[in-house]
Amino acid sequence: MKAIVHDTYGSSDVLELRDIDKPSAGEGDVLVRVHAAAVDAGVWHLMTGLPYLLRLMGYGLRAPKVRVRGREVAGRVEAVGAGVTRFRPGDEVFGICEGSFAEYASAPEDRFVPKPANLTLEQAAAVPMSALTALQALRDVGRVQPGQKVLIIGAAGGVGTFAVQLAKAFGAEVTGVCSTTKTDLVRSIGADDVIDYTREDVTDGTRHYDLVVDTAGNRPLSRLRRALAPRGTLVIVGGEGGGRWFGGTDRVLRAVMLSPFVRHKLRGLVSVERHEDLQTLRELIEAGKVAPVVDATYPLSEAPEAIRYLQGGNARGKVVITV
16 A cells, blocks of 8 residues: 655655555554545644654654654545444444555554544544643643633644634633634634734733643743733643754643642643544534635645645645545
8 A cells, every 4th residue: 555654853844755565454443545644733743753842752762753744634444353342344434543644554453433424534634632622621630710801822833713702612711822814714713803813912900711732832830821811721732843852842831830830720631542532522513513715635645745744834724635
């Protein structure tokens, strides 16, 4: 089968379209014929091996342990292992696996759920990681409540577009922060107010929110706290900058250490890939409360270009690779 492979860390130039062995379905696994896969920020980090902390976490010190990139996937079940009870060949599914930038991918059955009936496979591929991250940031870490004022920083990104919609579904009053060219998009997905960060500083201390979700930003912790209500909660989702060793994770570490000494609740998110959360997302999508925003699609052979486009910061929502 064809797959996007890299044997060393580096820029997108290390990615190559190659023929490799087709995976098989183990006893509890589902083998999926990939129709589409999405690009998320984690793809770039795992491709480059940066920050170095990732390598120490088991992804490979000198070379990547998993050679095929991609984790979000949608497609049709090709085969199932003997212990699989939820699916059968031909079912359309979406979920999370290792190596989705390929013609076939395999993972345990609890990493998949049936594709929402009102989405195409391309749209479904844009959901799993980003929507799951937004769900857990708001519901589990931020503990969002109806009527709260919620600020989503990075509201036009992959996680941000889901966070805006989910916060509205939970009954919050939502303000989104994005660049000038993306304000219409953020308003169209339900934000009550939109702030153009090139014209206004949302952390100037004049506005305060019960919950602030910062999606892969680089604002200093001290400035983010200015946007919080006296007992507000900050949830940091990822981060950029911060050097080659720790990247943006240093903000999370500082937030966790500071939180016990201030009135604000300062949190970082470590998302967990739970089957029940994928099912929750499917139900919200089929109920019309959440919909993926797909900016652009690229064929498998152009996966390096898709990653460069996302990393350039111009994407509105998700970037999808079709197979």
